[in-house]
Amino acid sequence: MAGLRTRHRQQVADEALVRSLFEEHGKAMLAYATRLLGDRAAAEDVVQEALLRAWRHPDSLVNGKGSVRGWLLTVVRNLVTDKVRARAARPTEVAETPTTVAVDGDHADRVVDTMVVMAALDNLSPEHREVLEHVYLHGRSVGETAEALGIPPGTVKSRSYYGLRALREHFQPHQFGAGVA
Numbered sequence: 001m002a003g004l005r006t007r008h009r010q011q012v013a014d015e016a017l018v019r020s021l022f023e024e025h026g027k028a029m030l031a032y033a034t035r036l037l038g039d040r041a042a043a044e045d046v047v048q049e050a051l052l053r054a055w056r057h058p059d060s061l062v063n064g065k066g067s068v069r070g071w072l073l074t075v076v077r078n079l080v081t082d083k084v085r086a087r088a089a090r091p092t093e094v095a096e097t098p099t100t101v102a103v104d105g106d107h108a109d110r111v112v113d114t115m116v117v118m119a120a121l122d123n124l125s126p127e128h129r130e131v132l133e134h135v136y137l138h139g140r141s142v143g144e145t146a147e148a149l150g151i152p153p154g155t156v157k158s159r160s161y162y163g164l165r166a167l168r169e170h171f172q173p174h175q176f177g178a179g180v181a
Contacts, residue, residue, distance in 0.1 A: 018055050025069050026051075029076050036080045046083065050075040120170045128163030131156055 029050060033043035053075055054061060061068050121129050134145040135156070142160075146153040 014055055014058070017058060017061075018051055021054055021061075021068070021072065022051060025072050028069065029072055032073055033076050033080060036077070037083070042083065046076055046079045049079050120167055123170060124163055124166055128159050128166065131159040132163045132167075135160055 026047065029047045030040075030043055033046040034040050037043050037046070050072055054072060060071060121132070124132070130149065131145060134140045134148060135142070140148065142153050142156045146156045149156070
C-alpha cells in the first residue's frame, strides 16, 4: 500500500514538473521550434517531445549545469535537427494522381501472369511440360534434364523447342495489335 502512495506522489510531482516547465518555458520553446521548422504543427510536436524528455530525465534539469531553459532549447534544437535529417534521408513523398504511375508494380499483376502461364503450361503435352519445368523452373542443363528424365539429350532439346513454340503460339493472339492489318 505504501508503494502505491509513493508511486502516486511521484506521478503527481512529475505532472506538476511538466506543467510548470510548460507554463514557464513553453512559449519560448514553441517560438524557437516554429522559427527553426517553419511549421507550427511540427513545432508543437517537437515541444511535446522535449517536455516528454524532460519528464523522463528530471535529473538533467536540476544538475546545476546551466539553466533549465537552455537545456530545454538544446533539446528542441536537437529534435529539430533529427527531424530535418530524417526528412532529408527519405525521398520526397508525392501524391499519386491519375497521370502518375505507381513506382512499385501491383502484386496482383504477378499473380495474374502466373495464372496465365500455368494455364498455358496445362495446354502442353506432359512430355513438353516436364522438359520445360526441368530446364527453366529448376535451372537444369540439357544433360542434367536428360539424365533426370532418362531420355537422350537430343530429345530434351526437341521437346524444349516444340514446347516453347507451343507457348509462343498460345500467347500470340493475346498480344496487342495481333491480327490487325
